Amino acid sequence: MRREHCGELREKNVGQRVTLAGWVHAVRDLGSLTFVDLRDGSGVVQLVFREMPEAHTLGREDVIRVTGKVRPREKPNPALTTGAVEVTVETLEILAKSPPLPFLPDEEVKASEETRLRYRFLDLRRARMQRNLRLRHKVTLAIRQYLSAQGFIEVETPMLTRSTPEGARDFLVPSRLEPGKFYALPQSPQLFKQILICSGVEKYFQIVRCFRDEDLRADRQPEFTQLDLEMAFLEDPEELFSLLEGLVAHVFREAIGVDLAVPFPRLPYREAMLRYGSDKPDLRFGLEMVDLTDLLAPAGFKVFAEAAQRGGVVRGLPLPGGAHLTRAELNRIEESGKNAGLSGLLWLKVEEGVHSPLEKHVGEGVLANVAARAGLASGDLLLLAAGPEQTVAQALGELRVQLARERGLVPQGKWALAWIVDFPLFKLSAEGRLESEHHPFTSPKDEDLPFLETDPLRVHAKCYDLVVNGVELASGSIRIHRRELQERIFKILGIGPEEAERRFGFFLRALAYGAPPHGGIAFGLDRWVMMLAGENSIREVIAFPKTATGACPLTGAPAEVDEAQLRELRIKLDL
């Protein structure tokens, strides 16, 4: 269909005869004069119908085609990019009618999210959703351009595969040809991309759908998209970091015109936990925590002494300008701290000297030292907590973010990116078993290899996360490329040779036949686009997302299937 684009008409088009097609965005019927805002993918332009009775039959979201002449407006509308002109209609053709709408595809949707999802085809017509879809396209295009220019090739890996040893629950697909057996949808292409490396694909990437059957959140969907990437002959994460800094900076520039400062800071996991109480710290603001165990444990306050005795810590979270907080506000903060797992929260403030309920227990000298270490100035507050290190760090970390938000200490429009490095290789599960912190194919750091069996928890991994404004954007590692080391790791994790062979023998075989050193990373694409779009939910940047129970209000999925389908798959339901 030959046509001009509504949103592109300007004063320079005045006098031209044009054909336009699109949706009726609004109708203003003044009798023998009718104005219609016509919308297509490019934007909106005003049509003028004079003495055309058909114009009275137009309804919102009807699809029409018109021809007419571009004219300057008597009264331009500065709110519209095409506001200097209008099109006087000569012919009108109604291509499709629309029934009354559940909601108008205007900027301000009043419809609930459920209604929006049920009528997603209407919702996506809104300018904001169109912008989000286009932004997402820009991001994936920029990624493909950049990586392609760097010599990476995109390779597709199977959607129907076998259950890979990731941590999450798998979505299963029954096999008809082999009754009783199942495919799994991939949680990530982890093993396939490593096999590609072993296959001589030295630089691989894929923008790929991944599936995890876990509960949903505002930033979690059962199917989501990753930018998955892997490189051969990679031993030093720094090599990858500089490549990815280039990629990330390119995407930010292309997608939203922001120039990021590179390189991004590197922050060891241990330091992130100590200073920010999180392995994905929001570095847009300060409020850095300090360790006070050595000052306060021996100071004569029982709670602190006992915490230290049990191997715990005493930590402080400074709150600049917090000295004037009322008793009620402090109580509320303590309540939040308790919800986050603390057994209590004490405070200290600097205001014409140092004041604290601790004063009578530990004395002024100690308090002054504490204030000095925390770098407190007059008018500042320090929140104090004691207990097991992990608990205290995490809880104060949560408080740090919460207080910064509440008190407006988070700078808007700022992008704080950082690499978190030197993660531990293992962690203890709730049952006290060793588990991989990242995944079992992550390489330990060379200098820690001697402790692998003797003191596994002190072993660091060649593992890294990229965090942006307190959100984990990407996560990756240098992989194990020698089979012997892989078998040592399995052994430590309690995976015997038979189990290893059964679950991923195919992968171990690939490693055995000459695997180059390699490593890679995976980005959460939905989260990335969400942040770039300034949205609070990834559903706003996914064309057809699922609800919190994994349902699709548009299609009604998941749904029952025919008895015949089940019989063919030899499946009997037991509900």
Next chain:
RNA sequence: GGGGACGUGGUGUAGCCCGGACUAACACACCGGAUUGUCACUCCGGAGAGCGCGGGUUCAAAUCCCGUCGUCCCCGCCA
């Protein structure tokens, strides 16, 4: 698995705490009419829900109670 919030015409809300004047209100959308410069057009008129569903309490339930379903947020879970 747990906690919290919510569910009222097509859509978004008010009413619910404190049951009765609710024959359920308002806005947008819709229908009819008027209208030659609007752009949230305006003006006049109209239709449209029995309050997610089921049960209970009561003389009386949108309102109180129990159950159930659905939506959203959070914790667990998600390496």
